[in-house]
Amino acid sequence: MSTFDVLFHRIQTGCETIAYPDGPAPALPDRHGGALQLDSTRCMDTCHACMDICPTQAIRRTRENGIELDLGRCLFCGSCVEVCPTQAITPTNNHRMAVRKKDDLILGSGARSQLRLAEDLGSRLIALLGRSIRLRQVSAGGCNACEADVNVLGTIGWDLGRFGIQFVASPRHADGILITGPVSKAMELALRKTWDAIPEPKIAIAVGSCAISGGPFHANPETHAGADGIIPIDLYIPGCPPHPLTILDGLLRVLGKLKNSASEHAE
C-alpha cells in the first residue's frame, strides 16, 4: 500500500531539484540582503556609527583608504546598514560571495566597493578535479549551522552529486577538505592530521565567517581566528552561515563550472 503511495507521489511530484545553474537561481529571502557593498565616498569624515555597532569589528577606518568592511569577519547582521546615516553600506541581494584570496573580501573605496569573486582553480587542477571532486569535511569549533547548510546541498532540492561533488568518510579518499568553525584549540591537531592524510594535489575550502576569521569567536582565547593560519585555504565562502546557494556558487565557481559572466542572469 505505502509502496504505491510513494511511487504515485514520486510520479506526481516529478523532479524536485532546482534548475540552477542552468535555470535561474532561487531567490534569497527578502530580508537576507546577500553580500554587502560599500561606497566609502558617502562616508562622513567623523562618522563611526557602523564601527561602533559591528559585533565583530569587521569595519575599520584606515588612513589611506577610509572606511573598510571585511566580509570575511561579517556576520551579516545588518546592524551597520541600519545605523549608517548616508547609506554608504547597502545590501546587494546577491548570493555570490566566494573569493580565492582573503583580501578580496575587504570592501573599500573605488573598485573595491564590491567583492572580487573567485576565479577557478586553473587548468591543471580543473583537469584533475573539475569533473569529480571528493571532499572531507572537518568541523572545528563552530556552531553546526554551517555544517547544516553544507549538508542541505546533499538533499534532493540541491543534489550536489550531479556536479560530481561528494563528501567522503576518509581523508584518504579525498581531493580536498571543507572546514567549518574558527578551529578550536582542541581541534587543531585533528584538523592538521586530516589535512596531512589527504594526498596531493588537494584543495582547502573555508566555509563561514568562523572558518575565515573566527566569526563571533574571533577574540576568544580558546579558538583560533580561522583556519588559514593552520592550513592554506584556496576558497573562502563568507556568511553566518552562508546560504546554501552561496556555498554552491563557491564550489561551482572554483571548479570552473560557473563563469563570472555566465551567472549574471540570476539577477
Next chain:
Amino acid sequence: MTPFATLSNASSVSWDAIPQKTPENMCSSIAEAMANGARICSFFGLPSDNSISLNSGSKTIELVAVLAHDTEDALSVIRSMPFSGSFPSLTPDHPQAHLFERLIFEEHGLTPTGHPWLKPVRKTETNAPRNSPFFEVAGSEIHEVAVGPVHAGIIEPGHFRFQCTGEKVHHLEIALGYQHRGIEAALTGGPFPSGIKQIEALAGDTSVAHTTAYATNLEVLSGTEAPLQAQWVRAIALELERLANHTGDIGALANDVAFLPTSSACGRIRGDFLNLTALICGNRFGRSLVTPGGCRYDLEPERACRLRERLLVSLSEVEQAARWLWESSSSRARFERIGTLTPDDAARMGMVGPAVRACGLVRDVRFDHPAGWHRFAQIPVSVWPDGDVQARARVRWLEIRQSGEFLKEQLAAAPGGPLITPMPPLMPDTLAVTLVEGWRGEVCHVAITDHQGRLRTCKVTDPSFHNWTGLALAMRNQAISDFPICNKSFNLSYCGFDL
C-alpha cells in the same frame, strides 16, 4: 522553612536573599529536595570575591544550585559559603549531578568527595579530550572501538569509546570538549554587544531558544520585559526551529535504515521550515532575530499570512512523509526495542526534552514553567511510553503536529504594538534564571550580576548536557551497528555541550 529561595521561570532574586549554607548543608538540602522530586537545572561554582573571571586559581569559590520543581511551577536556588578544597558529592545518590560536579572540579579545582568517576569535562590541556582515561571493561574477549573526533559525515567533532564483545556494546563513554570556544568566559564582565552573537552561535540549530533565554535574563535583570509582540515573535520562531529540527531528524532516522522516500522528503521539508524562519528575519537559523529588549524583525500581518500559507503546505507534506515511515514494517523492526531507556533511568539522569518524554515522563518547560508568550498559549505535552528509538521518533512526530497546531492558532493572534524596548542598566547583585524549551529540551541560563551590575557569570546548560549520558545508557547491550540510529534519535549537540 525551606532552605531555598523560591522563584518562578524568567524571574530574579537578590543575591543576598539566597540562603547561604556550608557546602555540606547545601548538598544535604539539595539531596533532600531531590528525594522529594526536584531535579537539577544548573549547579556551578563562581569565584567568591565578586571578581569577573571564570577559571579561578586558588581563590575561594561559592557553589550555586538551581533546582526545578516541575509539578509546582517553581524553581529554587541555594548557594554555599565561600570555600576551597572539597564538598560532598551528590552523584552516588543522584547521578544527574555527575557532570555538574565534574565541571565544578574542572573549572574551580574543588573535589566532590565520593564522585565515582571524577575527570574533567571539556579540558584541552592534554591536547585533546580523548587523552583522558576511559572506563575499561576487562576480559580477553573485550575489544575497544574508538571513533572520532572527526566523524565520517558532516558532523560536529566528539570522541566515542565503545567496550564490546563482538557486536555487543557493554559500555560507551563519550568524551567531548572539541567544540569548546570559551563562550561563558567571553560573556563574563558584560553584557557586551558581541554577547548575543556568541549566544546565537552557541548551538547553531538552537539559536532562538538560547537567545530567548539570554535576552530574557538580561531583561529580568534590568527590571523590564520584552514587549508582547516580541514575545509572540519569539514563540513563533521557537516552534519553527523545533519543526525544522524534528523533521530533519525523522528524515535522518529513515536514511539510516535506508528508507529513502521519507529521508529525501524530510530533507527537503526541513529546508522549507528553515526558510520560514528566514522569512521572518532573513536568516535560516534565526540569527539577529532576538535581541535583549525584544526582537529586531517584526512579523507583520501580511508576512504572517504568507508564512501560514507555506506552513500549511509543509505540514501536510511532512504528515505524508512520516506516514510512509510508520507504515513501513521493515523500518519499525529496526526502531522498536532498540536503544531503550527506562523511565527510572531517564529520571535519575535528569534528562530533558523529547528523550525524556519518550520514556513516558511529562516534562516540558512550556507546560511546567510557562514564561513569555507561553503564559497565554500552552502546548500540550507529547509523550510516548516505550523509551526506544521508535518512541523518540514518535514523540518528535507528535511535537511536529502540536507545533503546527500552535502556529496555526497563534499566527492569527499577534498582540501588535512595539517590538523592542530600551534596556536600562542591570540591577547589581541579582540572580536571574530563564528556562526555555528548545527542540532538544530545557535550555537553562543563569545570570548573576556583581556590585556594579556587570555579569559575574552567565551559566548556560544546554539540554545536551543532561542527555548525552542517556545516549550512553541507551547503548548498553545493543549492537554497535545500531549506534547510528540511537544517536540520531537523540541528535544531541556537541557545541551546546562544549560551549
